[in-house]
Amino acid sequence: MVQESIERDILIKMYKLMVTSRFWDNNIDDMHAKKQMIGMSPHSGQGQEAIGVGGCLALKEEDYMVPSHRGCAHAITKGLSLKRLTAEYLGKGTGISKGKGGAHICNPKHNILGVSGIIGGALLIATGVGWSIKIRKTKQVVMDFFGDGMASQSDFYPALNISAAWKLPVIWVCENNRVQQFTHFEDVMGMENIADMGKPFGMPSIIVDGNDVMAVFNAAQKAVNRARKGEGPSLIECKTYRWRPHYEGAPETRTVEELEEMKKKCPIKRLRSYLIENKVITEKEANKIEENIMVEIKDAAKFALESPWPKPEELYEDVYV
Amino acid sequence: MSEKTINVSDAIHDALVEEMRRDPSVVIVGESIQRATSFGITRGLLTEFGYNRVWDTPIAENAIAGLALGAALTGLRPVPIIMIGDFIPYAMEIICNEIAKYRYMFGGNFKVPITIRVGAQGAGAGLAAQHSQCLEAWFIHVPGLKVVYASTPYDAKGLLKASIRDDNPVLFFEHKFLGSITGTIPTEDYTVPIGVADVKREGEDVTIVAWAFMMHKALNAATELEKEGISVEVIDPRTLYPLDKETILQSVKKTGRLIIAEEAPKTGGIGAEISAMVNEEGFDSLDAPIMRVAAPHTPIPYSAALEKLWIPNVKDIINAAKKIVT
Ligand SMILES: Cc1ncc(C[n+]2csc(CCOP(=O)(O)OP(=O)(O)O)c2C)c(N)n1
Ligand SMILES: [Mg+2]
Numbered sequence: 001m002v003q004e005s006i007e008r009d010i011l012i013k014m015y016k017l018m019v020t021s022r023f024w025d026n027n028i029d030d031m032h033a034k035k036q037m038i039g040m041s042p043h044s045g046q047g048q049e050a051i052g053v054g055g056c057l058a059l060k061e062e063d064y065m066v067p068s069h070r071g072c073a074h075a076i077t078k079g080l081s082l083k084r085l086t087a088e089y090l091g092k093g094t095g096i097s098k099g100k101g102g103a104h105i106c107n108p109k110h111n112i113l114g115v116s117g118i119i120g121g122a123l124l125i126a127t128g129v130g131w132s133i134k135i136r137k138t139k140q141v142v143m144d145f146f147g148d149g150m151a152s153q154s155d156f157y158p159a160l161n162i163s164a165a166w167k168l169p170v171i172w173v174c175e176n177n178r179v180q181q182f183t184h185f186e187d188v189m190g191m192e193n194i195a196d197m198g199k200p201f202g203m204p205s206i207i208v209d210g211n212d213v214m215a216v217f218n219a220a221q222k223a224v225n226r227a228r229k230g231e232g233p234s235l236i237e238c239k240t241y242r243w244r245p246h247y248e249g250a251p252e253t254r255t256v257e258e259l260e261e262m263k264k265k266c267p268i269k270r271l272r273s274y275l276i277e278n279k280v281i282t283e284k285e286a287n288k289i290e291e292n293i294m295v296e297i298k299d300a301a302k303f304a305l306e307s308p309w310p311k312p313e314e315l316y317e318d319v320y321v
Numbered sequence: 322m323s324e325k326t327i328n329v330s331d332a333i334h335d336a337l338v339e340e341m342r343r344d345p346s347v348v349i350v351g352e353s354i355q356r357a358t359s360f361g362i363t364r365g366l367l368t369e370f371g372y373n374r375v376w377d378t379p380i381a382e383n384a385i386a387g388l389a390l391g392a393a394l395t396g397l398r399p400v401p402i403i404m405i406g407d408f409i410p411y412a413m414e415i416i417c418n419e420i421a422k423y424r425y426m427f428g429g430n431f432k433v434p435i436t437i438r439v440g441a442q443g444a445g446a447g448l449a450a451q452h453s454q455c456l457e458a459w460f461i462h463v464p465g466l467k468v469v470y471a472s473t474p475y476d477a478k479g480l481l482k483a484s485i486r487d488d489n490p491v492l493f494f495e496h497k498f499l500g501s502i503t504g505t506i507p508t509e510d511y512t513v514p515i516g517v518a519d520v521k522r523e524g525e526d527v528t529i530v531a532w533a534f535m536m537h538k539a540l541n542a543a544t545e546l547e548k549e550g551i552s553v554e555v556i557d558p559r560t561l562y563p564l565d566k567e568t569i570l571q572s573v574k575k576t577g578r579l580i581i582a583e584e585a586p587k588t589g590g591i592g593a594e595i596s597a598m599v600n601e602e603g604f605d606s607l608d609a610p611i612m613r614v615a616a617p618h619t620p621i622p623y624s625a626a627l628e629k630l631w632i633p634n635v636k637d638i639i640n641a642a643k644k645i646v647t
């Protein structure tokens with residue numbers, strides 16, 4: 001495996017974050033099934049963890065990030081605490097949005113702009129953030145994660161065009177899992193690669209294996225450096241696969257065989273083997289990491305369950321400043 | 322005439338199937354309706370009518386509306402589907418500036434036979450601010466559009482058929498919690514005319530105008546209020562534009578009191594429009610100021626603890642009725 005060398009502690013961080021994302025995902029599905037979580041069925045990010053983790057690890061604390069609606073990898077990598085994340089999913093007053101948003105998470109402290117429930121607008125919000133960075137001359141960048149489905153919304157063209165025309169510091173990261181709710185990519189998309197869409201605008205547009213966290217990280221770093229130097233946006237298309245149905249309980253339109261085949265390409269197993277083979281960590285250390293993460297997730301769940309509900313008067317708060 | 326029991330969701334499904342059988346120019350187009358569907362309404366359509374009449378689109382609501390307009394201008398009778406009501410803002414340009422204007426702006430040269438099915442409106446499922454709104458009020462403000470919102474299986478089936486057969490653009494709204502509500506319908510073909518309200522319950526003391534899921538809450542409130550000696554008349558307008566003013570005015574003439582209940586913020590709502598209409602055309606019938614039961618002026622919160630406080634409920638209607646009769 002040819003990889004540009006990535007420091008040991010980043011590799012370990014990658015592993016921890018991906019495992020956290022996977023375990024948290026499983027745990028919230030569980031809590032939803034047990035009706036400990038009441039509300040929108042989780043949109044699982046299982047199988048796609050490498051993208052949020054690899055992408056966000058290339059960012060600095062002060063950089064902005066717009067997550068996709070799938071999973072928590074982006075948000076936890078950018079710094080959202082498991083406690084406030086879980087509490088928000090449970091609709092508790094201690095959640096990051098005081099229970100107002102649920103899966104629509106954010107965290108201004110770490111410059112995590114919100115997850116919208118509407119597929120499309122985030123592309124233009126990210127463009128606006130890039131514009132603002134340029135106006136304020138702050139040397140920050142913004143990374144926007146979006147699905148292949150969002151790339152068909154009418155916002156995509158002005159987002160690419162404006163970010164390119166004005167050389168905005170935006171990193172477009174497409175999580176192409178070839179599925180858009182119950183519609184398959186080939187049913188409705190007139191192109192094979194989303195990355196091709198960046199080319200007419202002159203932005204570096206590359207395809208990476210979205211299940212290879214190191215490849216995602218390396219591509220993201222290049223794009224971030226370019227954006228920070230004022231050279232404009234890049235488009236990174238990460239080819240990946242959604243393991244779970246669109247949301248928990250939704251119909252599954254792909255075959256069991258296909259799902260099983262794709263699960264063999266697990267991004268977490270892949271990194272684990274790499275780390276052990278290359279003696280970055282031992283098997284025992286990997287197991288220990290997993291145990292510790294499980295404890296953290298259970299702690300977060302406990303915190304969320306024991307947290308108070310928002311108070312009735314909070315219904316009327318935060319409509320306006 | 323024979324009858325059968327059916328729920329709203331199946332009634333809508335059957336209306337679609339029957340209209341597609343009746344008229345080969347009816348085509349449906351929307352997101353994720355071929356391989357599986359979120360709310361079951363389009364199930365089986367692909368098998369019966371094939372890919373040429375049942376189309377999955379990319380996630381692009383403005384495209385869904387635009388495809389429908391292009392098709393409607395050239396001999397088809399499309400039924401575009403907006404999966405969840407909250408996604409319709411994406412299609413506002415085509416719906417409000419193109420579809421609504423086409424006939425008038427081009428001097429009657431075109432017909433625009435489109436029925437936009439706007440699915441799964443309504444709060445109460447813990448889906449937060451962007452998957453829970455009832456947006457029908459936005460559209461009564463746009464000349465050129467008809468706005469239909471049925472509350473029972475009978476009305477849903479009859480009105481969807483009438484909408485599809487109508488040569489004008491119609492928005493046909495649906496609510497998350499109406500799908501499983503059952504009722505009886507004729508087994509034969511029938512339509513319910515657009516623009517005609519229905520008295521769902523007769524009463525003497527107060528008129529409650531409510532539609533969609535709120536209509537059922539109004540009926541429940543009426544049952545409770547009867548126990549306390551308050552006789553309630555419940556009117557379902559069924560069509561919000563053009564509004565059947567006559568049925569409402571007649572009822573208010575009888576009861577002298579009017580409450581309008583809706584699942585949306587009060588300001589700028591349909592209740593405001595109905596209230597103003599009765600004020601203008603039926604003021605002499607009123608024995609008390611008109612009241613509105615509606616949601617607060619906030620987005621819809623996610624938390625189950627807050628969402629239930631947001632939704633106007635049976636109790637709110639009962640309280641309003643008690644207040645208006647004293
Ligand atoms: C404007 C809008 N239309 C439709 C939806 C319903 N919806 C939610 S997620 C989704 C699929 C998104 O596909 P993609 O962007 O590929 O992301 P993925 O779910 O595959 O991660 C759809 C259609 C929505 N939320 N917003
Ligand atoms: Mg996708």
